[in-house]
Amino acid sequence: MNTPLYLFALCALAGCTVGPDYTGAPPVAPHSLQAGHLAHDTATPGRAGAIARWWQTLGDRQLDLLVSQALAHSPDVAEAQARVRQARANLQSEVAAGRPKLSSDAMLLRMRSPDTSDFGFDGTGRGPLSLYLAGFDASWEVDLFGGTRRAVQAADAQAQAAGANLADAQVQLAAEVVQAYTDLRDRQARLALVDATLAVEQQALGLTQQRLERGVASQLQFEQVLTQAQNTQAQRLPLQTQLIEAQDELALLCGLEPGELDNRLAAAAPLPQVPAQVPLANPAALLKARPDVRAAERQLAMRTAQVGQQQAEWFPKLSLTGDLSFSAADPGHLLRNANGTWLALPRLSWNILDFGRVRAGVENAEGSRDEALAHYQGVVLNALKDADVALARYGHQRQNAVLLAEVQASAERAAGLTRQRYEAGTASTLDWLDAERTLYDARQNRIGADAQLLKDFTALHKALGMGWQVAAVTTAQHG
Numbered sequence: 364m365n366t367p368l369y370l371f372a373l374c375a376l377a378g379c380t381v382g383p384d385y386t387g388a389p390p391v392a393p394h395s396l397q398a399g400h401l402a403h404d405t406a407t408p409g410r411a412g413a414i415a416r417w418w419q420t421l422g423d424r425q426l427d428l429l430v431s432q433a434l435a436h437s438p439d440v441a442e443a444q445a446r447v448r449q450a451r452a453n454l455q456s457e458v459a460a461g462r463p464k465l466s467s468d469a470m471l472l473r474m475r476s477p478d479t480s481d482f483g484f485d486g487t488g489r490g491p492l493s494l495y496l497a498g499f500d501a502s503w504e505v506d507l508f509g510g511t512r513r514a515v516q517a518a519d520a521q522a523q524a525a526g527a528n529l530a531d532a533q534v535q536l537a538a539e540v541v542q543a544y545t546d547l548r549d550r551q552a553r554l555a556l557v558d559a560t561l562a563v564e565q566q567a568l569g570l571t572q573q574r575l576e577r578g579v580a581s582q583l584q585f586e587q588v589l590t591q592a593q594n595t596q597a598q599r600l601p602l603q604t605q606l607i608e609a610q611d612e613l614a615l616l617c618g619l620e621p622g623e624l625d626n627r628l629a630a631a632a633p634l635p636q637v638p639a640q641v642p643l644a645n646p647a648a649l650l651k652a653r654p655d656v657r658a659a660e661r662q663l664a665m666r667t668a669q670v671g672q673q674q675a676e677w678f679p680k681l682s683l684t685g686d687l688s689f690s691a692a693d694p695g696h697l698l699r700n701a702n703g704t705w706l707a708l709p710r711l712s713w714n715i716l717d718f719g720r721v722r723a724g725v726e727n728a729e730g731s732r733d734e735a736l737a738h739y740q741g742v743v744l745n746a747l748k749d750a751d752v753a754l755a756r757y758g759h760q761r762q763n764a765v766l767l768a769e770v771q772a773s774a775e776r777a778a779g780l781t782r783q784r785y786e787a788g789t790a791s792t793l794d795w796l797d798a799e800r801t802l803y804d805a806r807q808n809r810i811g812a813d814a815q816l817l818k819d820f821t822a823l824h825k826a827l828g829m830g831w832q833v834a835a836v837t838t839a840q841h842g
Contacts, residue, residue, distance in 0.1 A: 379507065379508050379509060380508065380509025380512055380513065380671065381508045381509055381510075381513075381671055381674045381675050381677075381678065382509065382513055382667075382668070382670050382671015382672070382673075382674045382675070383667055383670055383671060385516070385520075385663075385664045385667040385668060387660075388660045388663055388664075388736075388739055389736070391739070391740050391743040391744065392743065392744060392747055415829060415830065415831070416830075417824045417829050417830060418430050418537060418540075418541055418830070420637075420638050421541075421635035421636070421637065421638075421817075422635065422636070423544075423632075423635040425544075425628075425632065426540075426541065426544050426635060429540055429544060429613060429616075429617060430537050430540050430541070432617045432618075433536050433537070433540045433616045433617045433618070434533060434536060434537065436617055436618035436619075437532075437536050437616060437617065437618050438618055439532050439535075439536060440529070440532050440533060440536060441618075442532075443525075443528055443529040443531075443532040444529060446525045446528065446529070447522070447525045447526055447528075447529050449525070450518070450521050450522040450524070450525035450526075451522050451525075453518050453521065453522070454515070454518040454519055454521070454522045456518075457511075457514045457515045457517075457518040458515055458518075460511060460514070461504075461506055461511035461512070461514075461515065462503075463501060463502065463503035464501065464502050464503065465499065465500070465501045466499070466500045466501075467497070467498065467499045467500070468496075468497070468498055468500075469495075469496065469497045469498075470495075470496040470497075471493065471494070471495055471496075472493070472494040472495075472496065473491050473492065473493050473494075474491065474492045474494070475491045475492065492692070493692060494690060494691075494692055495690065495691055495692070495693070495694045495697050496688065496689070496690045497688065497689050497690075497697060497698075498686065498687065498688030498689070499686070499687045499688070500684075500685070500686050501683075501684070501685045501686075502682060502683065502684045502685070503682065503683045504680060504681070504682045504683075505680075505681040505682070505683065507678065507679065507680065507681055508674075508675045508678040509671060509675060510671070510672050510675025510676065513668045513669065513670075513671035513672035513675065514668075514672050516664075516665075516668035516671075517665045517666075517668035517669045517672060518665075520661045520662070520664035520665035520668060521661070521662075521665045523657075523661045523664075524657075524658045524661035524662050524665065527654045527655070527657040527658035527661060528654070528655075528658050529831075530654035530657075530828075530831030531654035531655045531658060531828070531831070533654075533830055533831040534654055534825060534828055534829065534830045534831050535825070536616065537825075537830035538821050538822070538824065538825035538830065539616055540613065540616050540617075541817070541821045542818055542821055543609055543612040543613045543616060544609075544613060544635075545634065545635075545814050545817045545818055545821070546605070546608075546609040546612075546814075547606065547609035547610060547613065547628060548631075548632060548633065548634045548635070548814075549634060549810060549811070549814040550602050550603075550605045550606040550609060551606065551631040551632070552631070552633065552634060552810045553598075553602050553807065553810055554599065554602050554603070554606065554631075555631055556803070556806050556807065556810065557595060557596075557598050557599055557602065558599075560595050560799065560803045561592065561595045561596060563799055564588065564591055564592040564595055564796070564799070565592060567588050567592075567792060567795060567796055567799075568585075568588050568589060568592050570792070571584055571585050571588045571792050572585065574792075580792065584791075584792055584793065587793065587796075588792060588796060591796055591800065595803075610622075610624055610625055610628055613628070634810075634813050634814060634817060635817060636813075637761075637816055637817055637820045641757070641820070641823065649827040649828065649829060650746055650747070650750050650827055650828070652828060653746050653827065653828030654828050654831055655742055655746070655828070656739075656742055656743055656746055656828070659735070659738055659739040659742040659743075660739055662735045662738070662739070663732070663735040663736055663738075663739045665735075666728070666731045666732040666734070666735040667732050667735075669728045669731065669732070670725065670728040670729055670732055672728070673721070673724040673725045673727075673728040674725055676714070676721045676724065676725075677721050677725075678713075679711055679712065679713040680711070680712050680713070681709065681710070681711050682709075682710045682712070683707075683708075683709050683710075684706075684707075684708040684709075684710065685705070685706065685707050685708070686704075686705065686706040686708075687703065687704070687705045687706075688703070688704050688705075689702050689703050689704075690702055690704075746826070746828075749825075749826035750826045750827055752826070753819070753822045753823040753825075753826035753827075754823060754826075756819045756822070756823075757816075757819040757820060757822070757823045760812070760815055760816045760819045761816060763812055763816075764809075764812040764813060764815075764816045767805070767808050767809050767812045768809060768812075770805050770808070770809075771802075771805040771806055771808075771809045773805075774798075774801050774802040774804075774805035774806075775802060775805075777798055777801065777802070778798040778799055778801070778802040781794055781795050781797075781798035781799075782795060782798070
């Protein structure tokens with residue numbers, strides 16, 4: 364076989380790609396990922412856009428602004444975005460590595476020979492000489508066995524994984540903002556309740572003081588009323604501290620300094636109310652699209668491609684190098700054929716004896732692939748657990764909130780009747796205070812139940828991986 368035919372045969376092998384082809388992640392818990400298993404009574408059909416911006420279903424304009432600000436300015440999201448840019452740049456680099464390389468250079472050489480007459484030689488030094496040179500170099504490593512193609516596949520999967528990690532950062536951030544905002548409004552509601560209850564207890568304390576002065580109340584009754592008022596007053600300081608913590612947490616999530624949101628969030632506002640029905644559409648389909656699940660699957664694809672990338676090191680490498688250069692003393696004659704030189708150099712190299720280095724690299728890549736597979740399986744199972752628990756907790760907490768609302772209504776009726784009896788003189792001050800304390804506890808429990816329901820609502824959307832923006836995770840196109 365002559366050399367041209369031999370090279371042609373090698374080039375024909377360029378369509379060969381060694382290593383395992385990635386056909387998708389293996390199924391994990393297929394029965395649990397059916398819509399019928401995860402579709403609890405909390406799930407109802409909903410539009411994809413509304414689901415992606417699930418916090419907008421709460422109808423709180425201030426919360427919408429905070430989430431938007433956090434997504435735009437959070438350092439965590441900015442860090443994930445930077446990783447996406449790095450991964451995309453790496454992909455473009457790998458794509459370019461498989462293409463021919465062409466470089467050019469131009470030089471001007473000026474030279475003067477020395478005067479040799481002083482050394483007994485005839486003649487004198489010549490004046491400056493000029494030499495113009497220009498050249499072009501081209502090289503290309505033919506991807507005979509697909510090592511470069513596997514590298515591009517791995518870089519593409521890595522870029523997609525970085526995009527999924529960015530989406531996961533958005534999901535986590537949106538949920539954290541809603542939870543911090545819930546804490547803020549919860550503390551404000553509790554503070555308002557403490558102040559309202561304290562006003563009633565101060566009124567009871569004044570009335571008891573008057574009765575003590577008239578001799579119709581004992582010192583013990585006065586001390587009991589005073590103690591209850593002091594206990595209520597003592598609850599203000601911890602709530603105020605927690606309120607500051609919630610404000611600072613929101614500022615941090617939004618990429619702001621502590622205290623920058625204080626004036627904006629100083630006015631108390633009620634807790635956002637969760638919708639009567641949660642538009643989750645198909646929970647199983649949402650779970651499969653959960654960003655951390657997609658990131659783990661893309662990592663598995665990357666590790667699989669890297670196995671083939673390492674296996675390609677077992678086979679020969681063919682590189683083609685060419686050079687075309689011109690040189691002349693006159694720049695006008697530089698590009699004449701007579702002044703040109705060309706060189707074509709096909710080079711075949713094969714690392715025949717490497718003492719197991721390639722095998723070790725392949726085994727390392729296979730181990731990384733198996734690790735990625737186990738990680739993917741763990742992520743899917745953990746996502747299933749999160750979703751199932753979140754669906755159950757939200758459903759149960761919604762029922763609990765309804766029950767505690769009924770308890771509060773009953774306590775309000777009892778407190779009203781006891782107050783009427785107290786004003787009519789048929790109930791004691793302690794009876795009145797006991798009824799007010801029961802009402803206070805019922806209202807506290809109701810506030811806590813509503814806040815927990817909102818947090819479980821948030822945890823449900825977080826568990827299903829909702830809240831990321833499609834435009835933020837689009838991978839770069841490559842040729």
